[in-house]
Ligand SMILES: Nc1ncnc2c1ncn2[C@@H]1O[C@H](COP(=O)(O)OP(=O)(O)O)[C@@H](O)[C@H]1O
């Protein structure tokens with residue numbers, strides 16, 4: 001099912017290029033990528049609970065070099081500049097490995113079949129306000145020292161139109177791309193209270209720089225304020241989606257917004273989880289078409305348990321069709337797939353306020 005589902009997803013994102021023959025190709029590619037996907041899912045085990053610990057980034061990278069080299073073509077050369085005596089990072093090592101892997105795969109794909117160079121740097125830097133405002137996620141982070149991991153390639157680079165959309169789930173310029181790699185990286189960095197900087201020049205290459213907080217840094221008033229601010233957005237969101245990769249990326253997005261995520265793979269499981277303690281969930285994100293128990297029936301059941309339950313429906317069908325079926329039934333919102341982080345954030349904050 002997962003392989004077929006991914007073939008479907010790939011299909012959907014292929015759009016106009018999609019001929020009859022490409023269908024089988026999609027399935028094959030999905031199967032080939034199953035390993036990568038499994039990996040992505042595995043880091044997800046524990047439903048997005050992060051285990052933050054003191055991490056030696058240089059060691060983490062050194063331990064991965066063989067794996068990274070196996071991942072890319074033989075014509076690609078790796079260069080490492082790992083700054084000595086680096087302080088420890090406050091991070092979840094498996095999440096950082098996943099982020100690094102996604103960035104290196106992209107770098108390798110940007111280089112393609114020609115010979116190329118991927119550089120991985122680590123270091124510590126002082127990030128001032130003006131620097132932070134130009135990063136993703138970080139405009140509100142405190143100024144100060146950050147550790148960084150930087151992945152550079154001399155591959156295809158990106159134009160601005162592409163660069164503006166790279167973090168949108170399902171956005172891909174690749175024939176067989178799933179567009180989930182950078183969405184996952186963004187979620188990971190956000191959960192670390194880190195930042196992400198992207199430089200890219202068409203036909204020259206790209207650099208992705210992850211900024212991560214140091215371990216044991218005394219908490220400044222500023223940082224505490226940010227944590228409080230995130231606490232206001234705290235709460236758990238229950239996700240029901242039978243498509244694993246969609247559920248996982250949705251969970252990452254939800255976490256990026258400051259919530260905890262609980263994933264259920266069908267309507268029945270969703271109702272069971274909700275029933276246990278309805279007050280635990282600030283919101284339910286419900287996929288319309290699922291086996292076992294579809295969105296419509298699930299919605300009814302949830303409302304029976306708690307008439308005030310906030311439910312946002314997500315669907316690949318167009319909104320008119322779907323919301324028509326739910327009109328007057330107290331649906332909190334509707335989200336058309338594929339959606340991006342901005343759309344999700346807007347709808348969730350609207351729902352939570354209501
Ligand atoms: N290192 C890079 N060089 C050039 N383009 C990149 C790079 N990394 C990401 N991109 C662009 O961002 C898009 C989204 O990346 P990602 O989320 O990993 O999805 P996918 O790799 O499946 O396409 C890619 O399709 C590509 O256009």
Ligand SMILES: [Mg+2]
Nearest residue numbers: 105106181182
């Ligand atoms: Mg990718």
